[in-house]
Amino acid sequence: MRQLPFLEAERRYSSSLNLLVSCVYAVPMAIIGHFNQFAARFGGSMVRGSSPLVSVVKLNGAIGMSSGIGRRSLNMASLEMPLRRAFGKRGVCAVALQINSPGGSPVQSSLIASRIRQLSDEKEIPVYAFTEDVAASGGYWLACSADEIYADPMSIVGSVGVIAATFGFPELLEKIGVERRVYAQGDNKSMLDPFKAENPDDVKRLLDLQKDIHEQFKAYIKSRRGDKLKGADKTLFNGDVWTGERAIKKGLVDGLGEMRSVMREKLGEKVRFMPVQRQGGWLQRRFGGADMMTGTNWSRDLIAAAEERALWARFGL
Numbered sequence: 001m002r003q004l005p006f007l008e009a010e011r012r013y014s015s016s017l018n019l020l021v022s023c024v025y026a027v028p029m030a031i032i033g034h035f036n037q038f039a040a041r042f043g044g045s046m047v048r049g050s051s052p053l054v055s056v057v058k059l060n061g062a063i064g065m066s067s068g069i070g071r072r073s074l075n076m077a078s079l080e081m082p083l084r085r086a087f088g089k090r091g092v093c094a095v096a097l098q099i100n101s102p103g104g105s106p107v108q109s110s111l112i113a114s115r116i117r118q119l120s121d122e123k124e125i126p127v128y129a130f131t132e133d134v135a136a137s138g139g140y141w142l143a144c145s146a147d148e149i150y151a152d153p154m155s156i157v158g159s160v161g162v163i164a165a166t167f168g169f170p171e172l173l174e175k176i177g178v179e180r181r182v183y184a185q186g187d188n189k190s191m192l193d194p195f196k197a198e199n200p201d202d203v204k205r206l207l208d209l210q211k212d213i214h215e216q217f218k219a220y221i222k223s224r225r226g227d228k229l230k231g232a233d234k235t236l237f238n239g240d241v242w243t244g245e246r247a248i249k250k251g252l253v254d255g256l257g258e259m260r261s262v263m264r265e266k267l268g269e270k271v272r273f274m275p276v277q278r279q280g281g282w283l284q285r286r287f288g289g290a291d292m293m294t295g296t297n298w299s300r301d302l303i304a305a306a307e308e309r310a311l312w313a314r315f316g317l
Helices: 005-040 076-088 106-123 138-143 200-228 244-250 259-267 282-287 298-313
Strands: 053-060 092-101 127-136 148-151 156-158 241-243 272-276
Touching: 053 076, 053 259, 076 092, 076 106, 076 272, 092 106, 092 138, 092 259, 106 138, 106 200, 127 138, 127 259, 138 156, 138 200, 148 244, 156 244, 241 244, 259 272
Parallel strands: 053 092, 053 272, 092 127, 127 148, 127 156
Antiparallel strands: 156 241
8 A cells, every 4th residue: 555655755865864863973982982082092081071991800810720619710712601791791991800819821811912912903992910929920920911000018028930839759658569561652641740750751741831931921021021131031930929019119010009980080080890701600609510410520629739838938928
């Protein structure tokens, strides 16, 4: 049935008006969002009356350790979605990393830090790191993914080095009457076997591997901190740690302060904070994992817990 001319004209007018209103609203909002992202890099909000939004990501715990009951380690698999949400939220003008980590896996440290930089560059959103009790070793690696690093005066910062620790039991089996049998292809497959006497060649290979990792660690920090670093390599990268107050003098951090105060100073009193949580199933949220239902991985979890406890204990925590 053919519509009357005046009804068809009214419909077209209504559609045009709706489109115009949408454009009038969307364009200024897009401009404000881009202005605030740009302004965040220079410490202020360029559009009065707006409320800058900061995504907050907690990086708490050892890096790359296996997860167990009540424990959630930091690794790329568990952080991919939270990081994407943090940078992808509409209107976000900065991302704040709250870091409390004694370190751990160098590979996972590198993967997480690289992903943070990729998202920051892609979205053109600045990143600020705030260290809590400790940002050491891999924890400091994560902090260096930020454009600026802030610490509490008593935070423990640094520990730029590589460490491996083990035990040796070369005479234990003989004393208790147990014969151990190992079958392997490859001369170095049983390198650093704790039930064999220490082999100097094995130790040299391990130290060579550690040296390679240490060089990668140093290169990343230099690429991120650049001319801010103050001191010779043998002072900054010898595995030593400093308080936040002393770390400023070394150029390892940019300033002292906690997240809310610093971000309000940069973005104004009306800045809003949006915590971004890591997701998990009900069992993981309630108990830290589902292994307790089967009991199959208790020994693995106990060992991992002991290793993580040792990492924190190195810094008196």
